[in-house]
Amino acid sequence: NAGVTQTPKFQVLKTGQSMTLQCAQDMNHNSMYWYRQDPGMGLRLIYYSASEGTTDKGEVPNGYNVSRLNKREFSLRLESAAPSQTSVYFCASSVGTSPRGTGELFFGEGSRLTVL
């Protein structure tokens, strides 16, 4: 029972390089999210996808792009990485409609990205 799987778990990039963080969920959830976590700043929403075929900006979308490839997969792309994007990235999913609103979030284990 994998839940939410993120890859890679660790990555070191040089300034200006690009990379894609992959996320997949096997719970048939409709909604998916990307967050970044920085010390003292909690989790900040980068982008989210309420359902397959839709994506929306969150609180801190600049420098990122996303693709909701299908219902299972939601990727996050850094086109030209900057040191300010050094962070821990979490992917999460929720059922979309439930007795608990969109439902609680199920998180991946996180991806630690360092940009030099």
Added chain:
Amino acid sequence: AQKITQTQPGMFVQEKEAVTLDCTYDTSDQSYGLFWYKQPSSGEMIFLIYQGSYDEQNATEGRYSLNFQKARKSANLVISASQLGDSAMYFCAAQSGSGTYKYIFGTGTRLKVLA
């Protein structure tokens, strides 16, 4: 726009005592959901409790209860009979009910339970 405020960066509590973690929210939505999550030092995020904006009763889940005061826009988490394993970061979150599915977190409170 939604905003979650957690004003306590760190808290200490003695084992077996109760502790309240504060959370205030700001939303113009009539319908919304409030959540609390726990993040142990291992890093995973664990869902604890949910309160819907139309729920009249405060939510409870085992040792966790949510003190929901709608007029004050407050959704404090109460942990009763604290255990050493409760030492972790705790995040309050709000989910928009306006159909946008936006899910916003506060900055968190680090709780340390003392033996």
